[in-house]
Amino acid sequence: MTPAPKSPATASGGAARRRRGPRARAAALRNRLMLRVFLPLRKGRTARLHYAAILDGQTVNLHAELPPSAGLPERAEIVLGRGRDRFTTEARVYEGPAGQALVDAVVLLGEDVGGAPVGTGRRRLRLRLGTGRRSRTLSLLLLRPPVPYEGPTKPMAASPVTGERHRIGRSFRGSARVISTGARPSVEVTKVHLTHAGVTVDVRLLGVRAEEPWAEFVASGRRIEQPVTALAADAYRVEVPLDRMPPRGSRPDHWDIVLCDRAGRSLRLGRRLHDVRNPLRVFAMRSLAITPPGRPPMIVQPRYTPAGNLRVTCTSMPEAG
Template sequence: MTSVRYRLGRLRRAFITWAVVRRAWLMQSFFLPVRRNSGAQLRYAALLDGQTVNLHAVLPASAGVPREAELELRRGLRGRHRVPARVYQDRDGSVLMDAVVLLGDEVGGLPIETGRWKLRLLLHDRRSQRLPLLLLEPPVPYGGPTKPMHASPITGDRHRIGRTVTGNARVVSAEARPAAEITRVDLSHTGLVVDIRVLGTEVTEPWAEFKEKRRRIQMPLDRIGPATWRVAVPLEQMRLRRGVDHWDVVLCDSEVRPMRFGRRLHDVRNPLRVFAIKETVVAPRGLDPMIVHPRYTAAGNFRVTCSRMPEAGRSD
C-alpha cells in the first residue's frame, strides 16, 4: 500500500510540474503576445501589508483619456465589487491608471470571499468600455530586512496577485491558516504572561503545553476577548536540569490539531533579531533565581529559554 501511494504521489507531482510548464509556455508564447495591445498593461502590481492591492497600469492608445474609471473585482456571476480608479495623462502623452484596494470587511475594505477574483478596468466617457488588466511579468520578491506579506495582520486571511493562462491579473484569496498568533509578551521579575489570538479555527476549551525534551507542563488558557487567550508561564515548575533549557509552547484543544505559539503575521525576515525581548532575572516561587529569555526562532515560533545565573554554583 505504501509503495502504491508513493507512486501515485510521484505521478501527481510529475503531472503538476508538466501542467505548470505547459501553462507558462502557452501564456508567454501565445496569449500575451496576441493580447499585448488589447488591454491595460500593469507596470506595477503589489499586495502591501497583506491586505492592500496597489496597481499601476498604462492604457492602450484606443482607450483615449476617459472621464472616470473604476476597478472591478469579479468572481463568478454574483461576486462583484467596484472601487474608483485614477486615470491621468503622463508627460509623454500616455494614459496611466492608479488604483488602491483594501481587502476585507473586518478592516473596512471590500468584503471579498475566498476564491479567484478577476480584475477589470471600467472606463466611462461618452461610452463605457471594459479593459482587462494584463500582468506581463509576475511580482518579483524584493530583498532587504522586510519581505512581502501574503496575509492580513488583522484577520490572517491570505491574498496574492496572480494571473490566468491568458495573462489577466487576478487576486486569489484564502482563509487564514489555523494559528496561535502572539499579541503580547509581559516579562517581569515575578513571572511571564503571554497573550495570543487564535486565527483560522475555533477552540472551545484550549490549554497550553510547555515542552522541553521529555518534560511536559500543561497550563489552562484564560479567555480575555473574542478569540484571544492568556496564559501564565509556569516558571516555578521549570526547574533547570542543565545549564540552559529551551521550552516550546503549543496550543492544544480536543477539536483541533496542536498549534505552536508564534508570531508570523509580519513582514520581517529575521523575527529573532527584530522582535528581540530582553532577558530578565526571575525568582520563581520555590526555585533559585534564573535568567528567563522569551524569544522567537527563525521560523517565528515562540520559545522560552531558561538558564542559570552566572553566580549560581560558585563556591565561596
C-alpha cells in the first residue's frame, strides 16, 4: 500500500524540528563549555549576573555579584559599548546579607527616550568599579539567558516609544550583551475615537515611511478607499466611513483596516507595542448604536483581534418587537 503523502503542515513541522535540532545541540555544547571551561577560568575576573532582563522594551535591569577579589568598591557604573563608542550609567554597589558585594543597575536604551544611543547591532555590557583613584573593569557573566514568564502580561518585545527591539544575549564565553534591531514596519494605533457620531482612528508609522498614504477598509467581498489626514510626521487620522459600511443582512460584517501608499506598501492597523497576551480582552472597547447619514441605525464595535489587528464590526440594529 502506498503511504499517504504528508500534508504541508506536517512537512513544515518536520523541517522546523530538523532546524531546531542543530541549534539546540549547539546551545547545549556552549553551556557545557561555559560551565566547565570558561566559568572556572573567568571566576575571579568577572561579575556574575543573577538577573538580567528588559521588561518594558527599553530598560535593562541588572543584578550582579562581584568576585571576592573586587572587595566592596566605593563606586560602580555600567559601560555599554561597541568599538570606541561608550555609554555609561551609574550603578549601586552594596553589601549583601552574606557579606558579598552586589551591584544593581538600570540602563535606558534609545537616544529618543534620553538613554543610550544604541542603534542596531550588538553592544557589550561591562562593569567599571572604582575606589579612590583606582579603577578596574569586569565583564558581566550571564550563565542563563532570561526565561519568558507566564501570566496575563509578558516582557515587552519592543520599545513602546520607538518600536526598536532590544534583548539580552551573551557571547560564546558568556559575556552579557545587548542586541538591538530596528522597528518592524507597522502602523500602530494610538487612539480610537468612538462617539455616537462615528469612529475615527489615529495611527503612527514605525520603521517605514508612507508616500501619499490612504486607508482601505476590507470586508468579505467589499473594499472601500478612504483618505487620511496628516497629524504630524508619520502620524495620521482616518475617519471610518460608516455610511458606506452598512451590514448586508442579519449577519455582522467585520472590517479590517489597511494603510496603503503609492510605493505599493500595505500594512494592517493594529496595536503591537504592548505587554498583554490577550489584546482582544484587555483592550476591549464598547459598542455603540450609530446612525450614519442616510442609513438605518447599526451597532458598531471596534475591537482588536488576538493578533492585535484593529477590526470594526458592524451589525444591523435588531428590530423592536
